[in-house]
Amino acid sequence: MEQQQLKRCPIGVQTFEKVIEGNYLYIDKTEYIYRMAHGASNYYFLSRPRRFGKSLLVSTLHSYFAGKKELFKGLAIEKLETEWTEYPVLHFDMSLAKHVDKETLESMLDVQLFEHEKIYGKPERAVTLNDRMKTLIMRACEQTGRQVVVLIDEYDAPLLDVMHEEENLPVLRNVMRNFYSPLKACDPYLRFVFLTGITKFSQLSIFSELNNISNVSMDEPYAAICGITEEEMLERMSGHIECLAGALEMTCEETRLKLKEKYDGYHFTWPSPDIYNPFSLLNALERRKIDNYWFGSGTPTYLIEMLRKFHVLPSEVGHSMQAMASDFDAPTEKMESIVPLLYQSGYITIKDYDKLTELYTLDIPNREIRVGLMQSLLPNYxxxxxxxxxxxxxxxxxxxxxxxxxxxxxxxxxxxxxxxxxxxxxxxxxxxxxxxxxxxxxxxxxxxxxxxxxxxxxxxxxxxxxxxxxxxxxxxxxxxxxxxxxxxxxxxxxxxxxxxxxxxxxxxxxxxxxxxxxxxxx
Incomplete structure (x- = not known):
């Protein structure tokens, strides 16, 4: 009877509204949303590895700024927010634009703009992608009487698989730069802008022109904005761990230690709480089997190509690498080592920090990543x-x-x-x-x-x-x-x-x- 009362884990469910209305297990991150929405900046960027909960976070922001107060009943933000103003929200998902050429990318951006233009209209004179983005923001503001919220999920997805290609990268980067460029010109019309991604491409307009964008990727107050902390796991998932322990014929303590060895170990700043890979942890609890779920969902080709480009041996990945804070923020096109990309992609993480030298010590986070990475490199040998x-x-x-x-x-x-x-x-x-x-x-x-x-x-x-x-x-x-x-x-x-x-x-x-x-x- 107790097992039937457990909430389902949201495997593959990345829409906040669906998670809440479907009574899925939700780890409350709404306090972070309130903090950002009422922070000093109106422009935010967050870098986290793939399948780490970025899309659900963006969807939660969408519901919040759309004023859907009823979805947040019982969550932390319910006690914090008093106004619940409804803003026009322009939500773009760039994860759909992977492995594409210039024409396909422009077509996909056209489709996403068109969905919003069906609501706010499109002047005939607005033809190019950046003109359409600009007029869309202005019209949404003028028609609603409120400033606009722009949410861009996985802003760098179209560029990741071509980052090692000298021919294709500049072409696709130019398309994306033109698409994002109105964000600076439209500042008076914007209430909030939030972008997620994995890496930082310096020559895109959001970083070269939006000098007021706040990169919270390594900010301690946002260390646990994505992922699941050990405290959250023990507080919200004890019943699931008990069921998993029964399936594995282990004690709850043995099961918890197994989960920790397999999926824990991420730190996105220092000090930081221990953070579990949410995709792998939720899959293990839902399927009641410990396996390599994050790696099983696909190894990015760009990673293997960049390891070759920088001549990195398997034994050199992790292995107490060291970096300064500025290295994490290195523009992708100007990287002098593989360290920033390995860190941003989730293959190495922060394990320690020396205040005297200002050096971070990095290593592979957990057993799932170590085994999965070696399996990916095995074909080369x-x-x-x-x-x-x-x-x-x-x-x-x-x-x-x-x-x-x-x-x-x-x-x-x-x-x-x-x-x-x-x-x-x-x-x-x-x-x-x-x-x-x-x-x-x-x-x-x-x-x-x-x-x-x-x-x-x-x-x-x-x-x-x-x-x-x-x-x-x-x-x-x-x-x-x-x-x-x-x-x-x-x-x-x-x-x-x-x-x-x-x-x-x-x-x-x-x-x-x-x-x-x-x-x-x-």
Whole structure:
């Protein structure tokens, strides 16, 4: 009976009105909306990763500014707002304009303008997109007698997939710049402007011309405006966690820790509450299964392309990267490193801040992101035969979980012998990264180039009960790899870990591009 009374999780429901009227579970973010609506600025920009609740937030703003007081009954804003003025709202959703060319983009913008023009009309002289936007804002204000609210969701969506293309990016960027340009000229007619996105494109008019736009992406008062905090989860979702625990045959505490390891760990400023990925958490609770939901919804092609462009190795993603506050705000076209894009896209997050140096420490937020990212990068190291590769990795995990590294390496050797070798396999680093990806997919701690008093260990992996010290060679000898481990006493570096150390020497053949021989010593 208790399970039937639980509110449904709003999977894929991004309209505030539908969430409330459909009696879905809603995490109350209306206090933030009141704060923005009555803040010093009338122009706001918020950056958050995809599927982090931006669209629901924009829809909530729409209902609020449309004066739909009845939808906010029982929510925080009901006690804060006293006027509930109805404003004309122009709501644009740019998420519909992904993977498009110039003509398609202009057509989609035309359709969205037309929907509003059906209400407020369109002068014959307004032909271009920016003229139509300008006259639309002015007419809405004149006809209603109230200033206009403009909401633009995922303003950068048309540009993300072409950010690595020198030809297409300037073309589409010019279309979007013209579309947004009236926002400055129409300032007297505007009550509130709010834009969401992932990245910052400096040459768009909203950033180059609207110098009064308030970017609240890293402002502490708005740290939890999107996503679900641990406090919110425990307060509003305890019944759902109990049901999930029953499905998993675990205790509620074990289930909570599992959810934390899998979906928690985001911080968009420092200090910040722990924030869970809302898409993944809600899916897990609704489906009563812990899985990689955020990554399962699609890996952006732009991310993989930009990782290649900046020559970022898998082991370099996260791994205690550091950045200054200004780096997070770096214009996308002028990025000198992959760090801003990885952060804005949600693949790394803030883990610490040093007031003295003003440096933020960044790392991968949680296990879902680590495993999902490595799965996306795996094709680059297995020549795209990833279906069988994942199966092999699963079997390797089973072997290592039983303490049988010998069987795990034999499985990898058998698999590599069946696929054409990849490019760039003539250096040890390729195999080091392959091992890093595989061990990361196990969900175990793994690191490369680990410093010791006498040198660096190629790969270190730690399971629940064993620590593996692995030295790799290419075109040499596995015994030589083992000799190096012993000569430089690599295991001594990890004596305080409290775990037994297993030494592994592996040699890859320069001719076959496969494991030639290995030695395992306990």
């Amino acid at each position: 297995l020549n795209r035969d990833t279906l069988r590769g994942k199966t092999t990795i699963g079997r390797m995990y089973g072997a290592i979980a039983h303490g049988d590294m010998d069987a795990a390496l034999r499985l990898l050797q058998e698999f590599l012998s069946t696929i054409p070798y990849c490019d760039n396999t003539n250096y040890e680093g390729h195999y080091q990264q392959l091992f890093y990806i595989i061990f990361s997919l196990f969900g175990m701690y793994v690191d490369v180039e680990v410093r010791t008093p006498k040198g660096r260990v190629d790969v270190v992996m730690r399971t629940a009960d064993t620590l593996y010290v692995i030295e790799l060679k290419l075109g040499k000898d596995a015994d030589a790899a083992m000799s190096q481990i012993n000569l430089k006493n690599y295991p001594g570096r990890f004596a305080l870990s409290g775990l037994p150390v297993v030494k592994v020497g592996v040699n890859f053949s320069a001719e076959t591009h496969n494991i030639e021989k290995w030695v395992v010593e306990e």
